[in-house]
Amino acid sequence: MIYLDNAATTFRKPESVYKAVANAFETCTSVGRGGYGSAMSAADVVYSAREKVWKMFGASGPEQVVFTCNATHALNIAIKGIAKEGNCVISGYEHNSVVRPVFSSGVLECRVATGRVFCPDEIVKSFERQIDGNTVFAVCTHMSNVFGYILPIKRIDEVCRRKGVPLIIDASQSAGSISIKLSELPSCVAVCMAGHKGLYGPQGTGILVCREGERLATIIEGGTGSVSREFLQPEFMPDRLECGTHNVPGIAGLSAGISYVKEKGEGVILRKERRFIAEVCRELRKISGVRVFCGNDVFLQGGVVSFISDRMSAERIANELNDEKIAVRSGFHCSPLAHETVGTQEGTVRVSVSDFTEENEINSFLESVKKILGK
Amino acid sequence: MKRKGGIFVNSVYLTARSITYAQRMARALGKNGVESRIERPEREITDKGCAYAVVISEGYVAEALEILSYNRLSPVKAVIKEDGEYRVLPI
Numbered sequence: 276m277i278y279l280d281n282a283a284t285t286f287r288k289p290e291s292v293y294k295a296v297a298n299a300f301e302t303c304t305s306v307g308r309g310g311y312g313s314a315m316s317a318a319d320v321v322y323s324a325r326e327k328v329w330k331m332f333g334a335s336g337p338e339q340v341v342f343t344c345n346a347t348h349a350l351n352i353a354i355k356g357i358a359k360e361g362n363c364v365i366s367g368y369e370h371n372s373v374v375r376p377v378f379s380s381g382v383l384e385c386r387v388a389t390g391r392v393f394c395p396d397e398i399v400k401s402f403e404r405q406i407d408g409n410t411v412f413a414v415c416t417h418m419s420n421v422f423g424y425i426l427p428i429k430r431i432d433e434v435c436r437r438k439g440v441p442l443i444i445d446a447s448q449s450a451g452s453i454s455i456k457l458s459e460l461p462s463c464v465a466v467c468m469a470g471h472k473g474l475y476g477p478q479g480t481g482i483l484v485c486r487e488g489e490r491l492a493t494i495i496e497g498g499t500g501s502v503s504r505e506f507l508q509p510e511f512m513p514d515r516l517e518c519g520t521h522n523v524p525g526i527a528g529l530s531a532g533i534s535y536v537k538e539k540g541e542g543v544i545l546r547k548e549r550r551f552i553a554e555v556c557r558e559l560r561k562i563s564g565v566r567v568f569c570g571n572d573v574f575l576q577g578g579v580v581s582f583i584s585d586r587m588s589a590e591r592i593a594n595e596l597n598d599e600k601i602a603v604r605s606g607f608h609c610s611p612l613a614h615e616t617v618g619t620q621e622g623t624v625r626v627s628v629s630d631f632t633e634e635n636e637i638n639s640f641l642e643s644v645k646k647i648l649g650k
Numbered sequence: 651m652k653r654k655g656g657i658f659v660n661s662v663y664l665t666a667r668s669i670t671y672a673q674r675m676a677r678a679l680g681k682n683g684v685e686s687r688i689e690r691p692e693r694e695i696t697d698k699g700c701a702y703a704v705v706i707s708e709g710y711v712a713e714a715l716e717i718l719s720y721n722r723l724s725p726v727k728a729v730i731k732e733d734g735e736y737r738v739l740p741i
Contacts, residue, residue: 306669307668307669307700307702309690310688310689310702315688318669318673318688322669322670322673325670336674337673337674338670338671499668500668500669501667501668501699501700501701501702502667502668502698502700502701503698504697504699505698505699509667509668511667511668511671513670514667514668514670
């Protein structure tokens with residue numbers, strides 16, 4: 276199979292990830308639940324992962340790193356933990372993992388900051404307009420999971436800083452290929468991300484990186500292996516937001532994935548992905564009736580691209596590619612808001628690459644699309 | 651960080667809020683040359699239930715507390731075990 280749905284989850288992982296998962300299964304039990312060898316091995320594995328995330332994402336310490344089940348879980352903790360009466364402002368490129376928790380978070384109004392795709396000035400101005408004195412928080416994705424559009428997160432952070440509004444960033448698509456550091460984003464209170472995409476961890480892993488001193492309300496409570504005689508959830512991190520048994524094999528794999536990314540270099544990975552996406556854009560544009568969504572500025576797009584055809588629906592294109600054993604995603608990609616913003620209400624075909632994508636796979640994909648749409 | 655086999659003449663237990671803090675403390679001490687191990691302390695020295703402690707030799711207490719304070723990792727309390735009895739040390 277040629278796998279080009281890496282924005283959903285990276286399918287091929289570094290060899291070290293498989294080994295770390297297997298090793299954790301064989302040697303680790305539960306973190307913080309005992310002082311015996313296998314519990315302490317689990318604690319060491321998780322702490323080591325915490326340290327890597329802390330350094331990679333510029334948190335103030337490893338205790339500010341919370342391991343979650345996925346990015347959706349991390350976003351729910353951050354959004355519902357900060358929400359209060361007032362309005363919130365989200366970008367027009369948000370995934371349902373932001374939109375749905377916002378709508379059930381208790382905020383009185385959700386405003387959308389829009390702007391044409393690959394036009395960063397427009398979305399910055401829109402955030403500027405939408406945020407007012409009643410805004411209690413803002414949420415912005417770092418990179419659109421539909422279009423690969425890299426949003427001007429530092430400029431949006433600066434708008435939030437000037438207006439005194441805390442910002443939550445969804446780095447699900449960018450983590451592992453575009454550096455993002457909490458320490459460089461003064462208004463950012465939380466960075467949420469998947470562990471199983473560009474960080475090459477296993478499915479079922481996610482990360483929430485919190486700013487020190489930001490007390491989020493809890494959405495789940497339970498066992499932490501600490502202050503267990505108290506009936507209330509601990510105030511200190513990560514225990515406040517991280518309870519129940521950890522996914523130790525998953526975190527072990529994620530830790531190995533992060534090491535792979537750091538050794539390879541986020542910039543190197545991004546450049547490779549951009550090269551493939553540029554090739555896809557260039558060739559798809561040559562096909563009659565195809566509209567490809569790509570920016571004129573290479574720095575505005577990561578390893579994801581969407582396209583549509585006036586000859587065939589997105590679903591049908593994906594199904595025909597599947598017959599050729601090529602995996603792409605079609606439809607709304609759980610981000611109807613992004614489609615509304617860009618005007619692709621019928622959905623798109625999405626192609627997304629990873630560091631494990633190969634040149635010949637891109638060539639085969641392009642040949643197949645040309646064959647399918649040339650019928 | 652030495653977890654097993656370290657026999658200290660008189661052990662001092664620096665209790666931590668959680669396993670994560672105990673690990674941070676042990677890492678900070680290790681980087682500064684103070685050997686330690688992480689243990690689940692006995693019930694007598696943890697009044698809020700389950701906890702972890704970083705165990706060091708009595709001779710390193712002052713140095714360890716200074717290192718931990720510098721790293722904003724002060725223990726919940728420091729307890730020495732002498733002749734099987736626990737005694738809280740001033741921090």
